[in-house]
Amino acid sequence: MSNFVFVLDTQKRSLNLIRPGRARKLLTTGKAAVFKRYPFTIILKVEVTATPEPITLKIDPGSQTTGIALVQGEKVLWGAELNHRVETTLTWAKKLTKFAPINKIVQELVRFDLQQLENPEISGFEYQQGTLFGYEVREYLLNKWDRKCAYCGVENVPLQVEHIHPKTQGGTNRISNLCLACEKCNLKKGAQNIEQFLAKKPEVLKRILSQVKRPLKDATAVNSTRWALFNRLKETGLPVSTGSGGLTKFNRPRLNLPKTHWIDAACVGQITSLKLLTNQPLLIKATGHGTRQMCRTDKFGFPSRYVPRLKFVKGFQTGDIVKAIVTSGKKIGTYIGRVAVRASGSFNISASELVSGISYKYCSIIHRKDGYSYAA
Template identity: 35%
Template sequence: MSVSNNNNTHHTPLKVYAYVLNMRGQPLMPTTPRKARLLLKEVKAIVINRCPFIIQLQYATGETKQPIKLGVDIGYQKIGFSAKTEQLEVISGTLTLRKDVSKKIEERRMYRRTRRGRLWYRKPRFLNRKKDEGWLAPSTQHRFDSHLRLVNTLESFLPISIKKVEVTNFDAQKMQNPEIKGVEYQQGELQGYKVREYLLDKWGRKCAYCGKTDVALQLEHIVPKSRGGTNSVSNLTLACKTCNVKKGDQTAEEFGHPTIQQQANKTLKATACMNNLRWKIVAHLGAEHTYGYVTKYHRNKLGLEKSHINDAFVIAGGTDQERCRPYEVIQVRRSNRSLQLNRKGFKPSIRRQRYELQPHDLVKFEDRIYSVKGVHCLGKRVILKNVNRKDKSVTIKKVELITYGKGLLFSLC
């Protein structure tokens, strides 16, 4: 388990919440599963979703809402999210992004080319040779869409008032000027984190002298302070302990690295791709933004280990709030398009027929709810996951569909 607060005792299990909608389907403050079950028993509410557990009230209520702040940690493969009120964390988790998007697009393109190549009677078209404005590579577009989809989903059952997203490690605009004087870069200070993140990016996370990576790097004065060197970032680099000791009281040039000073004088250009995407996400969500060094500073101060969930919690402004049990979210394609050959064995077409039940669907079997692993025997039998800790094959007539398992799928860690 990656979630732990320094002052949170480990032997109390992490809380799970039931999310509540009012009669009009708008989100209210979450409640405990026990209370939700009572409401369901009294027929005052109906079940909307099972995981996360969402109920809708069947009577009008007064609506007291506390501000809920959502933090999103944008990642390359995983998105961390955490929402909290003043006292409690109400939801957290990680969404795993799909990795097969560009491959699938490539495949589709290939099949389409072959298919259309056979349409010899159709005149070639030349109107479609330009990419639309704002076009993103499929994998990037997927990443962008996933962030929006995730936040929209969370907003559908939580009254989120403020959203906050981390954009870059540091404020590149403000760091452009290499002659920032009198920078306090003491470890443990917020400014120190900023300078460190800046230098890590600038020097490619390696020792400037021997090029070693994956070692602890120390801040190093190119011209030592004892020789009149300043604290400005243009006089700072990163070195491993060995090099730092070896260099001692020499300047970088005397140490046999004359180009280091020139490199240090250069300003750092913001790394484009991912950062643009991040700013775009901020704009589309209407979210506030923060920087990585701020997150890192607060996370270390709280004594939390590095994880997407903890980062998101810190981004949301979390401090000593009671944490909740995180969700794991995956994405399942809604339209599982695949090509099939017709009965005579040629002319591929998009598959239209599919089995009633698909993987991840939820079904009722003998009054309990199970997840479907798949069907077999030409769709006559279905395999259910985790029936007495084992997969079980049962006839499809005995199961009843509860919900389709498509889109964003939540499960408790």
């Protein structure tokens, strides 16, 4: 299932997203034209009187990849994964509000809800009984203990929540009495007191006891970038609500959904159910608009060849998506892909494989370079 298609009316106002099949029918019957290739948007050629249903933009920020989803009620209509630089998430949020009738934004702001960890009574029975509470606790402990076993320091193995002071000896379930341990250390410690278990490792004992007392450095949010994005999103004028990473992790397995960035975005915040109407997100990568480098260099850093000052050649620039229909010569065929221009007018096109020596006369623009590369 492909992503739904964005639709604009004759006044360039956003309408409801439609299925790809319906968009193809509108295009083939001449009732619409392609307005933008990425994200795929059509513009109607005839007046319509329709009231679009509101859509929620959901964002799951990540250190390298940010998940984006458009949700209408319980239906996920469109998804994307943005391999980004700092400002690109905000750029795409603003871009999507132009093409879809978005009336609110939901962002994953914090990895865990610290207030609910400290006072779980505020969230009712489900939270107290450990379903959602367990996800918030684990997310907090993973960040506090650097995703390592507190006793042996092993990484990249399944970790278990461990009571530092055993419950059999009066230990509680308070966050300050919990750490993470691998299965081997957890079984080895059993119901022993930590001082007894680490009697021969005083340095480890000292480190654990000091780390238990130390609060998480960034308790209200894992990083300042999420807060900066949150504050910038409020500038759009749309209502912005937030959810925790623990809540996202709770929602996804409850709904039996796979782990991907864009599905995580759809699971952000309070939801009861989700219906995926797409399984093919748009993959977006920020590539920039080139460099100001005046020459190419070899592996030692010495100039090796000249770079022309003019970016455009015959109306094309490197990075444009073009369609080339070659009608004569050895390379007869149709090629669609990213173009690399040469001053001679003989271009290279990166499609499924590199095709070199295609004359500009056979090329037509599909999508102008906009600083991003796209894949489905």
